[in-house]
Amino acid sequence: MARIMVLGSGGFGISLSVMLHKYGHDVTMWSKFPQEIESIRKFGENKKLLPGVAIDASINLTTDIAEAETAELVILAVPSFAVRETAKAVASHLAPNAIVANVAKGFEESTHLRLSEVIAQEIPTHDVVVLSGPSHAEEIARNVPTTIVAACKHRESAEFVQDILMNTNLRVYVNDDMTGVELGGALKNIIAVCAGIADGMELGDNTKAALMTRGLAEIARLGLAMGAESETFTGLTGMGDLIVTCTSMHSRNRRCGILIGQGIPADEAVKRVGMTVEGCSAARAALALSREYQVEMPITEQLCAVLDGKPVGTALAELMGRPRRHENEEIWMKEQTK
Numbered sequence: 001m002a003r004i005m006v007l008g009s010g011g012f013g014i015s016l017s018v019m020l021h022k023y024g025h026d027v028t029m030w031s032k033f034p035q036e037i038e039s040i041r042k043f044g045e046n047k048k049l050l051p052g053v054a055i056d057a058s059i060n061l062t063t064d065i066a067e068a069e070t071a072e073l074v075i076l077a078v079p080s081f082a083v084r085e086t087a088k089a090v091a092s093h094l095a096p097n098a099i100v101a102n103v104a105k106g107f108e109e110s111t112h113l114r115l116s117e118v119i120a121q122e123i124p125t126h127d128v129v130v131l132s133g134p135s136h137a138e139e140i141a142r143n144v145p146t147t148i149v150a151a152c153k154h155r156e157s158a159e160f161v162q163d164i165l166m167n168t169n170l171r172v173y174v175n176d177d178m179t180g181v182e183l184g185g186a187l188k189n190i191i192a193v194c195a196g197i198a199d200g201m202e203l204g205d206n207t208k209a210a211l212m213t214r215g216l217a218e219i220a221r222l223g224l225a226m227g228a229e230s231e232t233f234t235g236l237t238g239m240g241d242l243i244v245t246c247t248s249m250h251s252r253n254r255r256c257g258i259l260i261g262q263g264i265p266a267d268e269a270v271k272r273v274g275m276t277v278e279g280c281s282a283a284r285a286a287l288a289l290s291r292e293y294q295v296e297m298p299i300t301e302q303l304c305a306v307l308d309g310k311p312v313g314t315a316l317a318e319l320m321g322r323p324r325r326h327e328n329e330e331i332w333m334k335e336q337t338k
């Protein structure tokens with residue numbers, strides 16, 4: 001049994017807390033917002049962010065982040081925009097040997113840093129483990145068999161988290177390619193918004209398959225330029241998470257895309273989803289990174305334009321009308337220069 005502090009009492013924080021508690025761990029769930037904790041106490045669930053999932057009364061609920069002091073594992077389960085402030089808030093309350101894990105999938109919008117880099121700046125004293133992979137909160141909470149990855153440069157830290165999280169319904173792999181794992185998780189949200197747009201426009205399965213496949217190509221292109229390993233993008237945190245997010249009825253990113261595809265302005269679509277939608281802010285960060293690393297990310301570029309008001313039909317026509325090219329242009333170009 002481990003003592004675990006989950007920072008964030010939204011969809012994913014709850015699903016992890018409920019699962020870890022079920023497998024006998026001592027779980028405390030924190031929220032910055034007293035009204036969120038009060039509402040969970042009153043109704044025994046988070047009616048807004050994960051309705052229908054009962055939160056056992058023996059899961060400790062708190063708004064006091066200092067309670068992290070006794071935790072062996074501290075899991076950040078807040079949106080990307082709140083990762084730095086949450087890491088900063090917990091930094092002085094960590095036990096010396098505690099491991100910090102992050103489940104948020106995105107970038108810091110102002111710096112374009114990966115979230116483990118943001119956490120490392122605020123908590124340079126502790127190892128950060130990235131948890132990612134195809135794992136919708138709604139299904140984790142229902143014990144649907146699921147696979148994820150715990151990524152860290154230090155294998156012992158990844159294995160520490162693997163040991164705590166592994167159970168009969170959750171299989172956890174370790175990986176040391178933190179860059180690839182984090183980029184896969186952050187960038188698939190962009191493609192999921194686009195897949196949702198295609199669904200909202202009532203385009204067909206061909207279009208969705210094209211977006212997913214060419215989306216993975218641009219994810220890997222940026223990833224390789226940033227030092228990730230290509231195998232990671234065909235693994236759980238690349239292709240696996242891309243598949244689940246682009247096709248699932250649970251995906252917030254896809255749901256947001258459906259609304260945009262139906263003609264709802266992007267800001268309004270995000271509001272209507274009412275939960276964290278990471279893909280829109282990730283698109284802006286990814287576009288900046290693509291320019292910095294000089295790689296083409298046409299789908300991401302068109303999503304950014306749509307977020308700025310370009311009609312989805314125009315964006316689609318421009319994607320279809322791009323200059324002809326080799327499917328594996330970069331490999332082909334390399335072959336020619338040999």
Ligand SMILES: NC(=O)c1ccc[n+]([C@@H]2O[C@H](COP(=O)([O-])OP(=O)(O)OC[C@H]3O[C@@H](n4cnc5c(N)ncnc54)[C@H](O)[C@@H]3O)[C@@H](O)[C@H]2O)c1
Nearest residue numbers: 008009010011012032049078079082104105136137275276
């Ligand atoms: N929901 C999923 O299925 C799922 C699965 C894997 C990863 N994730 C990732 O986990 C992260 C959180 O997603 P979620 O679905 O739990 O979101 P959510 O919207 O359901 O919950 C967000 C939580 O963060 C808290 N929060 C918001 N602003 C905050 C702030 N400024 N400071 C501290 N806390 C703040 C909210 O109070 C809430 O408890 C996202 O990056 C998401 O991509 C989600």
Ligand SMILES: O=P(O)(O)OC[C@H](O)CO
Nearest residue numbers: 133134135136251252253
């Ligand atoms: O609901 P989404 O779109 O934020 O996706 C949740 C998870 O990242 C799926 O693995």
